[in-house]
Amino acid sequence: MERENWKGWALSLSLLVWCTAGVSQTIEVCSECEYKTIKEALEVAGGGASLLVHSGTYREGTILVTKSVKLIGKGKPVLDGEGKYEVLKIRANNVLVEGFEIINSGRSELEDIAGIKVEDSENCVIRNNTLKNNFWAIYLANVRNCRVENNRILGPFKVGEAYSGNGIHIWQAKGVLVKDNYITGHRDGIYFEFVQDSVIEGNVSEGNWRYGLHFMFSHRDIYRNNLFRKNGVGVAVMYTKEVVMRNNRFELNWGGTSYGLLLKAINDSLVEHNVFYKNTAGILMDECQRTTIRENDFVENGWAMRVWANSMDNTITRNNFLSNTFDLSTNSSKNPNRIEGNYWSSYRGYDLNGDGVGDIPYRPVKLFSYIMENNPAVSVLIKSFFVELLNLIEDTLPAVVPVSVEDRKPLMEKVEWRR
Amino acid sequence: MRTLLLLLPPLLFILLSCEVKPEPEPIEYGKDSCAFCLMIIADAGFSAELKTKKGKVFKFDSIECLAAYILSGKVKEEEILAMWVADFPTKELVRVEEVKFLVSDKLRSPMGLNISAFVKEEDLKEAHRNFGGKILTWEDVLKYVGERWREKIGKAGH
Numbered sequence: 001m002e003r004e005n006w007k008g009w010a011l012s013l014s015l016l017v018w019c020t021a022g023v024s025q026t027i028e029v030c031s032e033c034e035y036k037t038i039k040e041a042l043e044v045a046g047g048g049a050s051l052l053v054h055s056g057t058y059r060e061g062t063i064l065v066t067k068s069v070k071l072i073g074k075g076k077p078v079l080d081g082e083g084k085y086e087v088l089k090i091r092a093n094n095v096l097v098e099g100f101e102i103i104n105s106g107r108s109e110l111e112d113i114a115g116i117k118v119e120d121s122e123n124c125v126i127r128n129n130t131l132k133n134n135f136w137a138i139y140l141a142n143v144r145n146c147r148v149e150n151n152r153i154l155g156p157f158k159v160g161e162a163y164s165g166n167g168i169h170i171w172q173a174k175g176v177l178v179k180d181n182y183i184t185g186h187r188d189g190i191y192f193e194f195v196q197d198s199v200i201e202g203n204v205s206e207g208n209w210r211y212g213l214h215f216m217f218s219h220r221d222i223y224r225n226n227l228f229r230k231n232g233v234g235v236a237v238m239y240t241k242e243v244v245m246r247n248n249r250f251e252l253n254w255g256g257t258s259y260g261l262l263l264k265a266i267n268d269s270l271v272e273h274n275v276f277y278k279n280t281a282g283i284l285m286d287e288c289q290r291t292t293i294r295e296n297d298f299v300e301n302g303w304a305m306r307v308w309a310n311s312m313d314n315t316i317t318r319n320n321f322l323s324n325t326f327d328l329s330t331n332s333s334k335n336p337n338r339i340e341g342n343y344w345s346s347y348r349g350y351d352l353n354g355d356g357v358g359d360i361p362y363r364p365v366k367l368f369s370y371i372m373e374n375n376p377a378v379s380v381l382i383k384s385f386f387v388e389l390l391n392l393i394e395d396t397l398p399a400v401v402p403v404s405v406e407d408r409k410p411l412m413e414k415v416e417w418r419r
Numbered sequence: 420m421r422t423l424l425l426l427l428p429p430l431l432f433i434l435l436s437c438e439v440k441p442e443p444e445p446i447e448y449g450k451d452s453c454a455f456c457l458m459i460i461a462d463a464g465f466s467a468e469l470k471t472k473k474g475k476v477f478k479f480d481s482i483e484c485l486a487a488y489i490l491s492g493k494v495k496e497e498e499i500l501a502m503w504v505a506d507f508p509t510k511e512l513v514r515v516e517e518v519k520f521l522v523s524d525k526l527r528s529p530m531g532l533n534i535s536a537f538v539k540e541e542d543l544k545e546a547h548r549n550f551g552g553k554i555l556t557w558e559d560v561l562k563y564v565g566e567r568w569r570e571k572i573g574k575a576g577h
Binding site: 194217257 | 464
């Protein structure tokens with residue numbers, strides 16, 4: 001009896017030793033190590049192994065990962081695609097890629113060649129890497145529960161040169177976290193298509209050729225605490241429902257067709273506690289429904305908001321409209337949205353009963369901006385004597401304004417919202 | 420009188436140049452936005468354009484957006500002068516009558532319905548061999564987009 005017990009102990013002990021040995025299998029890769037290339041090390045690696053890759057430059061063509069391994073760079077080893085190859089291609093679950101510098105992927109008209117591509121996988125982690133001069137940088141297709149964290153992505157795009165693919169490109173995914181990355185020099189900084197139940201937070205996306213963030217058919221996602229600055233056009237959120245956009249900054253997107261944030265066909269969503277600073281248009285809204293825009297600051301934009309006629313049942317409340325050339329414009333005389341209780345720095349009303357709400361309504365749509373929405377060419381008259389005159393007439397005889405948009409409860413003081 | 424005669428040729432020239440030419444206006448990638456989905460047009464392999472008889476130009480980032488624009492009734496058929504789509508291999512805008520279309524998940528278009536166009540039969544066959552999918556005519560494309568994008572087209576229509 002006792003003897004059998006001892007046997008059992010021995011068996012489980014040896015099992016334990018075997019397991020831990022398997023889990024913690026570590027293979028070192030360097031020019032003086034037994035394994036000189038990552039490919040050699042991958043061949044002998046078991047599932048769960050760690051590959052410690054030491055500093056140096058590795059030119060191995062496309063490194064294909066089909067096992068659940070941890071790829072850990074020590075001293076920022078460089079993986080060079082030499083302008084010809086996709087550098088790292090992952091087709092396995094539970095893969096970690098950390099601490100590498102991945103440069104010079106190939107380019108192609110037909111294929112989306114990336115610095116790091118993950119396909120048909122779960123639980124991947126891509127963190128603390130630097131990606132330079134890749135066609136697409138980090139590319140995830142058909143993945144679940146992946147994390148892309150704290151990567152520095154410097155694309156090949158410079159003003160006047162040919163454009164590239166996207167910085168962080170995610171297609172067909174669920175449960176993804178994109179956090180604390182810096183992205184510049186790509187077509188779209190961050191791109192989501194058919195990505196659901198995911199979070200984008202703490203990223204800085206600036207100086208990209210088209211959009212800082214581009215977001216399509218991606219329901220129930222949250223993006224918060226990001227900075228989108230000086231991108232070719234701004235941020236575009238399209239054909240999506242139940243998205244939460246909170247605590248982001250959209251700034252310095254300046255140019256004919258630019259905007260801080262494009263909301264195209266967005267339903268049942270929330271835009272809260274964001275700052276829109278110095279954009280041609282803070283928000284451009286088209287075909288949106290039941291979306292709430294609450295407690296945002298619109299500061300020194302050309303237009304704070306352009307709300308196009310086919311947007312309805314949206315709520316715009318408790319926002320601060322501060323020193324914008326135009327607060328609001330629309331191309332329709334009807335306004336099927338609720339605009340109420342905002343602070344407008346150009347409001348000249350009074351508050352006799354002292355309840356903090358202005359006694360006369362504020363009409364944020366200037367006659368000239370209405371004319372301009374319907375005839376873009378008249379924008380050459382902006383700041384002209386004609387427009388000054390128009391504004392003067394409008395102020396003295398409000399009845400000339402053909403648009404029924406008004407805030408019936410304009411606030412006398414700025415809204416103090418807190419994150 | 421003689422000075423007036425001198426003015427005649429330039430005047431004629433101006434008058435003649437007012438006629439709407441059935442030629443596409445070049446698309447400025449990264450600047451022009453799609454008339455249907457508002458996205459900035461970036462990918463020359465999938466773009467499209469429509470010109471009306473009055474000379475109004477509408478540009479699209481994808482072939483599906485051109486189809487959806489027509490299906491939504493924003494422009495009437497009798498007003499259309501010509502339509503162009505990008506020939507996928509050469510990225511040149513060509514008349515819609517001159518191409519055949521491929522729908523393939525391996526050739527992903529900017530708006531996700533993955534329609535591309537080909538002028539040359541051999542290019543089409545090669546792409547079909549490499550990427551799979553289905554070959555469609557323009558009528559098929561209209562039908563396909565109408566079915567897949569019923570809601571989007573309905574919304575844009577009013």
